[in-house]
Amino acid sequence: xxxxxxxxxxxxxxxxxxxxxxxxxxxxxxxxxxxxxxxxxxxxxxxxxxxxxxxxxxxxxxxxxxxxxxxxxxxxxxxxxxxxxxxxxxxxxxxxxxxxxxxxxxxxxxxxxxxxxxxxxxxx
Amino acid sequence: xxxxxxxxxxxxxxxxxxxxxxxxxxxxxxxxxxxxxxxxxxxxxxxxxxxxxxxxxxxxxxxxxxxxxxxxxxxxxxxxxxxxxxxxxxxxxxxxxxxxxxxxxxxxxxxxxxxxxxxxxxxxxxxxxxxxxxxxxxxxxxxxxxxxxxxxxxxxxxxxxxxxxxxxxxxxxxxxxxxxxxxxxxxxxxxxxxxxxxxxxxxxxxxxxxxxxxxxxxxxxxxxxxxxxxxxxxxxxxxxxxxxxxxxxxxxxxxxxxxxxxxxxxxxxxxxxxxxxxxxxxxxxxxxxxxxxxxxxxxxxxxxxxxxxxxxxxxxxxxxxxxxxxxxxxxxxxxxxxxxxxxxxxxxxxxxxxxxxxxxxxxxxxxxxxxxxxxxxxxxxxxxxxxxxxxxxxxxxxxxxxxxxxxxxxxxxxxxxxxxxxxxxxxxxxxxxxxxxxxxxxxxxxxxxxxxxxxxxxxxxxxxx
Numbered sequence: 001x002x003x004x005x006x007x008x009x010x011x012x013x014x015x016x017x018x019x020x021x022x023x024x025x026x027x028x029x030x031x032x033x034x035x036x037x038x039x040x041x042x043x044x045x046x047x048x049x050x051x052x053x054x055x056x057x058x059x060x061x062x063x064x065x066x067x068x069x070x071x072x073x074x075x076x077x078x079x080x081x082x083x084x085x086x087x088x089x090x091x092x093x094x095x096x097x098x099x100x101x102x103x104x105x106x107x108x109x110x111x112x113x114x115x116x117x118x119x120x121x122x123x124x
Numbered sequence: 125x126x127x128x129x130x131x132x133x134x135x136x137x138x139x140x141x142x143x144x145x146x147x148x149x150x151x152x153x154x155x156x157x158x159x160x161x162x163x164x165x166x167x168x169x170x171x172x173x174x175x176x177x178x179x180x181x182x183x184x185x186x187x188x189x190x191x192x193x194x195x196x197x198x199x200x201x202x203x204x205x206x207x208x209x210x211x212x213x214x215x216x217x218x219x220x221x222x223x224x225x226x227x228x229x230x231x232x233x234x235x236x237x238x239x240x241x242x243x244x245x246x247x248x249x250x251x252x253x254x255x256x257x258x259x260x261x262x263x264x265x266x267x268x269x270x271x272x273x274x275x276x277x278x279x280x281x282x283x284x285x286x287x288x289x290x291x292x293x294x295x296x297x298x299x300x301x302x303x304x305x306x307x308x309x310x311x312x313x314x315x316x317x318x319x320x321x322x323x324x325x326x327x328x329x330x331x332x333x334x335x336x337x338x339x340x341x342x343x344x345x346x347x348x349x350x351x352x353x354x355x356x357x358x359x360x361x362x363x364x365x366x367x368x369x370x371x372x373x374x375x376x377x378x379x380x381x382x383x384x385x386x387x388x389x390x391x392x393x394x395x396x397x398x399x400x401x402x403x404x405x406x407x408x409x410x411x412x413x414x415x416x417x418x419x420x421x422x423x424x425x426x427x428x429x430x431x432x433x434x435x436x437x438x439x440x441x442x443x444x445x446x447x448x449x450x451x452x453x454x455x456x457x458x459x460x461x462x463x464x465x466x467x468x469x470x471x472x473x474x475x476x477x478x479x480x481x482x483x484x485x486x487x488x489x490x491x492x493x494x495x496x497x498x499x500x501x502x503x504x505x506x507x508x509x510x511x512x513x514x515x516x517x518x519x520x521x522x523x524x525x526x527x528x529x530x531x532x533x534x535x536x537x538x539x540x541x542x543x544x545x546x547x548x549x550x551x552x553x554x555x556x557x558x559x560x561x562x563x564x565x566x567x568x569x570x571x572x573x574x575x576x577x578x579x580x581x582x583x584x585x586x587x588x589x
Contacts, residue, residue: 017246020356020364027352027365031372034146040384040495041468043377043476046149047341048216049159050348050373053142055219056166056366057226057351058193059173060358064233065189066179073233074185078192080229085196087223088170092163093204094215099156101484 045098052091058084127176134172135362141165142366146373152490169362209485210442213337213475214272220344221265227350228258228317234357235313248305250356255313256297256320258350261343263324268336268343271328278333286330293323327393334516335392337475338381342389345374384470386522386533415551418569420578423545424585426569427453430507430543432463434499436536437483440513440549442473444575447486450512453583454492460586465492467499467509467536469517500537509541513575515553519560530558544568547578 038046061084065077125133141161148158173179180186200219207215231254238247270276297319304312331339348370355363382389427433435450454464466488472479480493494502503509511518518538521528538544544567553559562568571578 017356020359020361023361024352024356024364024368027368028372030143031146031369032376034143034369035149035373035376037150038377039150040380040470041477041480041493042149042152042155043381043470044212044216044478044481045155045159046146046373046377046477047337047344047475048212048219049145049149049162050370050377051216051220051223051344052159052166053145053162053366054223054227054344054348054351054370056138056142056169056363057223057230057354058166059169060230060351060354060360060363061226062170062173062179062189063176063358063360064230064237065192066176066181066185067237068185068233069237073236074188076229076233076236077185078188080226080233081189081192082196083222083229084226085193086200087219087226088166089197089200090204090215090219091223092159092166093201094207094212094219095159096156096163097205097209098212098481099152099159101481 045095048091048095048098052088052095055084055088055091058088060084131172131176132361135169135360138165138169138362139365141168142369146369208445209482210445211273212481213340213478214269216475217265217269217272217336217340217343220340220347221262221269224258224261224265224343224347224350226258227347227354228255228262228320230354231255231258231350231357232313232317234354236310243308245305247357248308250353252301252304252313252316254350254353254357255316256301257346257353259317259320260324260327261346261350263321264328264343264346265324265340267325267328268340271333271336278336280332281329286326290323290326293319293326297323331393334471335385337471337478338378338385338389338392340475341374341378341381342393345371345378348372348374381471381476384476384534386530415563415570416566416568418545418571420571420581420585421588423569423571424582425589426543426545427457427462427508427510427582428460428586428589430457430462432465432502432506432508433457434465434467434503434506434509434538434541436467436469436509436511436514436518436538437472437479438469438512438514438517439473440515440547441575442478442482442513444513444577446512446574446576446579447482447488449576449579449583451483451486451488453579453586454488456583456586465494465499465502467494467496467503467538469496469514469536470534472514472517496534496536500540503537503540506541508543508545509538510545510547511538512547512579513549515548515560516558518562519558520562521558521560528558538562539565542567546570547575548572549574 035046061080065081068074068077142165145158145162148154231251235251271278300312300315304316348367352364352367352371355367378389382392435454441447441450457464466483468479470476483493516530518536520539522530522533522535525531539562546563546568
């Protein structure tokens with residue numbers, strides 16, 4: 001029997017269910033801990049940034065489509081890769097655009113040069 | 125080093141990149157660097173995945189993967205680059221929704237490809253969780269997008285029997301889930317998928333436009349959990365950790381956001397907030413009272429001779445794209461020796477921090493942006509509070525009127541300033557649909573019009589003083 005999961009198990013090194021649950025619980029605490037210090041002015045970029053991170057599903061969709069057989073699996077897998085790619089590139093680009101606007105300016109020199117008009121930069 | 129170990133190592137580096145991305149967001153200084161670390165981790169993980177036999181083994185499938193990635197990139201990059209800053213919230217909603225959709229599709233495809241009989245129960249449970257949560261996130265994000273993009277009304281949509289219907293759909297899903305676990309039947313999985321999509325829609329319909337950002341944060345967290353479920357299905361540490369990071373941080377972020385609005389998550393999700401518009405007008409108050417309107421010249425003089433001016437921006441400033449003119453006015457006043465600061469409510473705009481992004485776009489010095497908790501003590505010594513396109517975030521009803529839907533929400537206390545100037549398009553109430561008694565206050569002056577036009581007029585007026 002060619003169980004698809006075996007391919008990936010081989011790839012992932014094959015720890016058991018219990019170690020996955022351990023990793024899950026620890027990751028939950030890490031996730032909770034690291035964002036507890038984020039100031040409210042950065043909440044929107046944080047939402048967008050974490051949105052980009054769950055785009056990692058792209059790796060999962062690639063593995064699934066790589067092993068897909070038959071029209072149904074191929075179609076669903078293809079659609080999944082397109083959607084996941086949208087998630088990744090859109091997430092990171094939008095976050096970068098937001099954070100671009102938070103770039104620090106020096107307090108010592110008040111007459112700072114205007115930044116290059118990237119996209120919809122300052123009008124004047 | 126074996127290939128499997130190398131893969132684990134590469135994925136571990138990617139995970140570190142993601143954690144650095146979240147840590148970087150603790151301060152504006154390192155945020156961008158952190159995001160680049162996250163993007164680098166993502167690129168590394170995806171590039172390495174192409175080197176796995178499971179991906180490149182079958183040429184036809186590999187070509188499909190490459191074509192799909194190219195299509196996603198060609199659509200996604202321009203869309204993300206060209207979207208206006210004011211439209212950011214709905215863009216985040218869309219990119220979140222497609223992620224949830226992808227996670228649901230991974231689970232569905234896995235289910236189809238597994239042989240029917242010998243699947244362990246926990247495997248089916250993981251798959252079903254991925255389908256359910258991913259599909260709810262996908263459909264919910266789509267409705268949230270429609271609300272923010274104003275393709276449909278931003279008001280809460282309620283109908284008779286809403287709660288029983290929602291509960292019925294919920295119970296139906298539980299029943300079908302149980303049946304699927306017992307039978308591992310593909311047709312039943314399709315029913316789960318359809319019902320989950322329906323649940324996503326009816327879950328979001330009664331949530332008002334002002335609360336949608338909190339909802340997006342919650343759905344973001346859901347997508348993270350769906351990705352983690354896919355990680356369990358595919359035995360992938362990478363997906364489990366990345367998905368869980370987002371799931372946990374998203375839930376905390378949702379709590380912080382609803383806290384900033386002075387409400388509980390449950391209240392936001394289930395109370396159809398904003399549908400009770402008529403409740404506050406009932407005490408007969410505002411209708412008979414008159415409103416004082418001023419000319420741009422009057423207000424220009426008021427501003428030019430003030431010692432301290434607070435600019436309180438709201439969504440009206442954002443839609444009018446008036447952040448650049450606002451900065452021009454602030455610069456002009458600063459040059460005259462007036463102390464100017466921006467008092468930013470945490471939920472000004474349509475998302476927490478949205479206003480900071482917009483003002484940063486207009487190169488407003490970071491030090492002039494004062495958050496609500498620091499701005500409120502300053503209000504008593506402020507000569508003029510210039511409220512630009514904001515309403516609910518300064519409405520004293522949040523403090524004084526226990527029956528009001530926004531009662532308990534922290535506000536910027538512009539009522540303590542010596543003078544208040546409202547730049548507003550009309551007397552229409554704000555997003556929450558509640559009248560604001562401050563508009564009728566004797567120390568309030570109104571200047572009606574589009575925020576950009578009125579601010580431009582004020583700039584001219586201050587110049588000619």
